[in-house]
Amino acid sequence: MTANVITLDNLQEKLAPWNPKAKSQLFAIVDMGSNGIRFSITSLAKPTTRLLLPVYASRAGISLFDVLKQNKNIFPDATINEVVETLLRFKQISIEYGVPDDQFMALATQAMRSADNASAMLTAIDQRTKGINMNILDPKVETLFGAVMGSRSGLVDVNDGALFMDLGGGSVQMTWMQTGKKGYEIESAKVGFSLPYGAVEVMDILTQDSKKKRVEELAVLDGKMLEKYSELVNQVPALKKIKDAYEDGDKNSTVNVYMCGGGFRGYGSMLMHNDKTDPYPIASTNAYTAPGKLFKDVNEMRKVNEDYKGRIFGMSKRRREQFPAIATIVQTFINAVPNIGNVTFSGGSNRQGALMMKLPVEVRESNPLDVLATVFPEERSIFDAVSGLLKDALPSGVDFSKTPTVFTAGLEGLFVRDIWGRGGYDDDTNTAFALNNAVLRDPEAPGLTHLGRALLALTGSARWGGNFGPIDAELFKGLTGVVESQSDDSPIWAGYLGAIANVIAAVLPAFPKSAQEVKKAISITSHIKAAEDKKNKVVIKIGVVSNDNTKGINLDELVDLIEGVAKKSKGKNPSFKISAEINLLS
Incomplete structure (x- = not known):
């Protein structure tokens, strides 16, 4: 049987584009690699298309390259039978999940390119599976699907x-x-x-x-x-x-x-x-x-x-x-x-890379972190206003390009979304939840790096006071180490932003209804006060509106919360001190 080879030249012809109106948005892909055969089912349903949400995954430990080495570059009948049976099993699983036949794809790489009797394998697959079309990837396409778009997907x-x-x-x-x-x-x-x-x-x-x-x-x-x-x-x-x-x-x-x-x-x-x-x-x-x-x-x-x-x-x-x-x-x-x-x-792998190439440019180049944050158009101005307040708390005299925060990591949408979440639970419970949720949420989500998860954990837990039980204290220490590997001061800035978020939530106890409400309720200025023989000082001044929401707030406790970030560091000693002032606006 003649091999069906996908090249860069025929890619558009061989790879059917994603149809957002299709009844089923489940796609099954078999990646017949040299070291094992992997199978996955992925959802491309809106609005989470860019996330390539995994639905099912399995692997068969069939090393085709080992087989070829042991059999003078020939697939023996036993291996061909094993591969066919594996493909039939994967196909049946896809049927159980409701994957349409035209959304089932099988890919093969180096072992199938090099085997002397690759045609025998292809013929057996074609005749015995009744419909599975094996696509052999040209090396350039394997680079595209794997090294390029497989990695790019994340x-x-x-x-x-x-x-x-x-x-x-x-x-x-x-x-x-x-x-x-x-x-x-x-x-x-x-x-x-x-x-x-x-x-x-x-x-x-x-x-x-x-x-x-x-x-x-x-x-x-x-x-x-x-x-x-x-x-x-x-x-x-x-x-x-x-x-x-x-x-x-x-x-x-x-x-x-x-x-x-x-x-x-x-x-x-x-x-x-x-x-x-x-x-x-x-x-x-x-x-x-x-x-x-x-x-x-x-x-x-x-x-x-x-x-x-x-x-x-x-x-x-x-x-x-x-x-x-x-x-x-x-x-x-x-x-x-x-x-x-x-x-x-x-x-990422050939499977994710192939799916990415099916998507239109505007979808595959969209920011997956925005998709995760699910910021609706009517909320955008509110999110921007809250993010603006948090950014106002970061003094301009600090080069944050070398000091990661939730902003440099592009995580402000996820963080702002969580500021008002779980308001009915006590602070210590929410501290533990924020710490652990950042590690466990959205497994394999594109854009959520280990550093990003650690920043979310440190910033999110600080929003609720940052008091940990013994087990969570160990997790906090480990996540602090991940952040410190990029910058010694980053954990302190994470705690600082979390404390500022705590102040914002105290002044605005419910998610704001408009950007104007945010701007009227609170204002923030900050700068660095240099010291020749002592630590530099971050000076932050916060003005909060005087209304029924703020009359009962203990402003001194909020000041202590902010200043305490640099005092009670559980990591390395910070290179700066914090001086905070909170006043009621007339």
């Missing part, structure tokens, strides 16, 4: 540009992506490259008997990675500028990296296990960010994999066995790209 944007990589069992892809420009996704796929060195392939190199052959083949891998990266640099002016500056002595000229695929996620799990925030407070590699220094400590990661006998979260027995190969590929990447900045791991 992000708000990447306007400054970054390297994107995907590691599966049979191949590794790399490209550069910078969002914002029309057609950036296709351009990223075109300039990217794919090398047939996945985790399974490299493991075979490492386990062969001849040391000479191992050294020679690993040298070939090193050479190809460096060659292909150099070609990529020469095609991308922004990347070349970063590389040239680094080689000219600017050690701050680093490139950020986003990684997806099971192999790289395994490395991310090992990094989380060795993170200086221990125990690490968020149980997912998806959206975890590691600094370049930790990422490049490959030898330490190898040692831990060899010596640590317990379970490492996120790593299966097979992934632990393949870790030497994963570490080898990572080291090869580091050899080619020494100026690595932050590395963020993504749960």
Whole structure:
């Protein structure tokens, strides 16, 4: 049977666009990778289309690449039967969920591209499944669906540009992506490259008997990675500028990296296990960010994999066995790209990437955090007014581009939404809820990074006073560590904004009915008062309207709440003090 290959040239023809008026908005995709076969059902229903909400997921541990290695690049009949039965099972599950036949898609990658008898597998699938059409991805399309749009599906944007990589069992892809420009996704796929060195392939190199052959083949891998990266640099002016500056002595000229695929996620799990925030407070590699220094400590990661006998979260027995190969590929990447900045791991895959490419540009480029916050048009001016008050509390003399807050993370909508939530519960209960909910809410939601969740947790819990029980105190400590990894003062600013939100909610006990109500009720000014031999001081002045809502408020308690943020820090000592003043407006 002739293979049905999806290329960049025929992509629009092969990939049917999303129909928002279709009766069912459930889409099922099988990703027949070299290291396993994954299946998922996703909802593209409005208004949460951009979130790619997961409905069902499963995995069959069939390593096609292992089979090919053991059978001289041939799929034996037993494997073909196993694959067909797996596809039939996935198809039946999709029927149970009500997925239409024309919204069921099957994708295949490196193993199917390279097998000598791939046609036998395709014929068996076609004849015995009666309707499952297997699509083989051209390497450029695999880069598009995986490294580019698979990772992109979990992000708000990447306007400054970054390297994107995907590691599966049979191949590794790399490209550069910078969002914002029309057609950036296709351009990223075109300039990217794919090398047939996945985790399974490299493991075979490492386990062969001849040391000479191992050294020679690993040298070939090193050479190809460096060659292909150099070609990529020469095609991308922004990347070349970063590389040239680094080689000219600017050690701050680093490139950020986003990684997806099971192999790289395994490395991310090992990094989380060795993170200086221990125990690490968020149980997912998806959206975890590691600094370049930790990422490049490959030898330490190898040692831990060899010596640590317990379970490492996120790593299966097979992934632990393949870790030497994963570490080898990572080291090869580091050899080619020494100026690595932050590395963020993504749960995205070919499945999410294919769905993203079905969506119209205006949907896939929309901000997923806005979708999560569900700010309705009639509420927008109110949200803006409350956000404006919180921003007024941040003194202009501080460079918040290097000090993350809920604003720099784009989370103001989610935070403002929660200020007036759960008002009927006591403060300590709400403190615990805000802390834990930020970690557990909306699993795998696009745009919600580990840093973002930690910022929401610290800011949200401070809104309710920030008094924790023993168990939550440990979680707070861990989340503070995540935020402190970016800036020592960030946890203090999170607590400060939470305290300001507490004041706003005291003055406006119910969600405001209009932006004008917000502006009339409260005003805030702030500035930095410099001190030569002591800590600088944040001076904040708050004016609140005198009415029935505010007459019974103890303003001194609110002042103590704000000033106490810098006094009772549970993390590192802040670099500043806070002086607050709250007065009734005449």
